[in-house]
Amino acid sequence: MEGFYLNNISKYHSLLDALDPVPKPRIPHGRPGPNMIVSARIRPLSGSEEFPSAVFPRRDQGNVIDIHDLYNHPKGQPILKSSDYQVDRLFNMNSTTKEIYEELVVDLVPYAWNGGVGTLFAYGQTGSGKTFTVSKVEEFVGETLMNGNLDGKREVYITIIDLAGNAAFDLLNEREPISLREDASGATQMVGAQENQVFSVDDMRTMVERATSFRRTAPTLKNPASSRSHAICRIRIKNTVNGSDGMLYLVDLAGSEAARDVAVHGADRMRETKQINISLSALKDCIRAKAQSDNAATLGKEKLGQKVPHIPFRQSALTRVLKHVFDPASTRECRTIVIACVNPSLADVGPTKNTLRFAELLRVSIPVKEEDTERKTAMHWTNAQLKEWIKENSGNPPILGNVVAPRESGAQHFKLSGQEIEYRCQKCPGVNRGQAQAFRAKLWHMYISP
Numbered sequence: 225m226e227g228f229y230l231n232n233i234s235k236y237h238s239l240l241d242a243l244d245p246v247p248k249p250r251i252p253h254g255r256p257g258p259n260m261i262v263s264a265r266i267r268p269l270s271g272s273e274e275f276p277s278a279v280f281p282r283r284d285q286g287n288v289i290d291i292h293d294l295y296n297h298p299k300g301q302p303i304l305k306s307s308d309y310q311v312d313r314l315f316n317m318n319s320t321t322k323e324i325y326e327e328l329v330v331d332l333v334p335y336a337w338n339g340g341v342g343t344l345f346a347y348g349q350t351g352s353g354k355t356f357t358v359s360k361v362e363e364f365v366g367e368t369l370m371n372g373n374l375d376g377k378r379e380v381y382i383t384i385i386d387l388a389g390n391a392a393f394d395l396l397n398e399r400e401p402i403s404l405r406e407d408a409s410g411a412t413q414m415v416g417a418q419e420n421q422v423f424s425v426d427d428m429r430t431m432v433e434r435a436t437s438f439r440r441t442a443p444t445l446k447n448p449a450s451s452r453s454h455a456i457c458r459i460r461i462k463n464t465v466n467g468s469d470g471m472l473y474l475v476d477l478a479g480s481e482a483a484r485d486v487a488v489h490g491a492d493r494m495r496e497t498k499q500i501n502i503s504l505s506a507l508k509d510c511i512r513a514k515a516q517s518d519n520a521a522t523l524g525k526e527k528l529g530q531k532v533p534h535i536p537f538r539q540s541a542l543t544r545v546l547k548h549v550f551d552p553a554s555t556r557e558c559r560t561i562v563i564a565c566v567n568p569s570l571a572d573v574g575p576t577k578n579t580l581r582f583a584e585l586l587r588v589s590i591p592v593k594e595e596d597t598e599r600k601t602a603m604h605w606t607n608a609q610l611k612e613w614i615k616e617n618s619g620n621p622p623i624l625g626n627v628v629a630p631r632e633s634g635a636q637h638f639k640l641s642g643q644e645i646e647y648r649c650q651k652c653p654g655v656n657r658g659q660a661q662a663f664r665a666k667l668w669h670m671y672i673s674p
């Protein structure tokens with residue numbers, strides 16, 4: 225496949241140039257639930273990358289990511305196959321980890337400081353930037369915890385382990401094997417793992433670096449130092465006065481690798497890849513089931529006696545350690561942040577689509593109709609109200625030429641942010657009330673709400 229892409233790079237560029245410059249709008253299907261945010265980070269192409277980017281983020285248009293793949297049409301010329309995906313938060317090639325930390329992660333720290341359980345996962349294909357992101361986030365978390373700006377007195381302890389298949393190892397103790405056992409309360413304990421107290425930012429940095437040096441890596445086609453295990457950094461924030469301890473779990477998952485990527489390696493590597501993929505698949509099942517269960521709770525389905533999904537957290541060591549995130553019986557409040565990491569290269573477009581398809585599945589979506597009164601109002605405006613709203617909200621530069629007089633068909637034309645838009649009201653032939661409302665919602669979403 226890479227040969228096909230390589231031979232058709234100029235064709236790819238010409239197909240991209242011919243694309244409609246106004247991307248397809250995407251109607252949001254809801255807004256994120258309070259306890260789970262699903263984000264994506266697109267890393268820059270590396271200097272040595274021979275393929276162009278196939279990933280086009282639209283951060284200011286509802287966090288949509290367009291992917292343009294090249295399809296080898298059996299009966300003729302290659303054609304573009306385009307798809308788009310939407311996440312709750314999107315970070316593009318220029319975003320720094322500091323920005324990601326400040327926009328997405330920083331709130332988890334005071335949340336855990338005050339007794340909550342916060343978890344961050346980075347997942348994605350091998351070489352997509354998971355370790356790059358999580359290791360920096362760990363450093364920033366250390367700074368926030370240790371800078372003395374959080375109220376109250378706490379003690380901070382850190383444990384860092386890695387999981388390879390069902391075996392677990394202590395990365396703060398030279399990768400000594402440890403065991404995972406359930407205690408009487410059903411919580412999974414990392415038996416034998418060191419828990420070190422952290423007194424300063426430097427302490428935290430040193431421990432994270434030590435753990436990284438013991439992490440198991442091996443070269444893959446995409447990454448010469450690919451992490452072949454899942455690393456879990458657990459930070460326990462002990463409340464020495466009262467209340468329960470807060471927890472932060474920062475999880476750098478092993479990269480998913482397609483069989484073709486490991487084809488050059490031996491049977492052991494194939495087995496290892498299979499193990500990684502099995503545990504990632506178990507994790508996906510659990511996060512997905514949890515998202516559905518949260519959705520059901522939000523919509524009140526469980527009250528109506530409808531079945532809530534079973535969460536299979538016993539399927540792997542990884543999901544057992546992270547049981548608190550999924551366990552419906554848990555009484556502790558948890559917040560989870562998912563970062564889907566993406567390498568934008570055209571050669572990686574297949575795994576990228578898988579990563580983003582899964583990110584979409586994880587989103588807990590609270591229906592906009594029921595929850596977002598502002599949007600609900602937007603959907604019920606009259607045409608005169610819509611005109612007024614466009615006039616007032618089109619920002620800078622304002623709508624050019626204002627709203628053009630209605631045409632015979634009943635359609636109105638106006639320019640918003642430099643783009644000509646045709647608004648079709650319900651008087652237009654073939655447009656019913658619902659479609660007119662949906663169109664207003666689309667406008668709202670694309671141009672105003674983000």
Ligand SMILES: Nc1ncnc2c1ncn2[C@@H]1O[C@H](COP(=O)(O)OP(=O)(O)OP(=O)(O)O)[C@@H](O)[C@H]1O
Pocket residue numbers: 266267268348349350351352353354355356357444447449450451452477478479480565
């Ligand atoms: N946002 C970024 N900016 C610059 N370089 C990056 C970025 N993200 C990743 N890289 C670089 O890309 C390479 C692969 O990144 P990294 O090791 O974090 O990938 P990974 O997803 O953890 O891979 P694996 O699953 O194989 O361990 C590294 O050389 C890293 O420095």
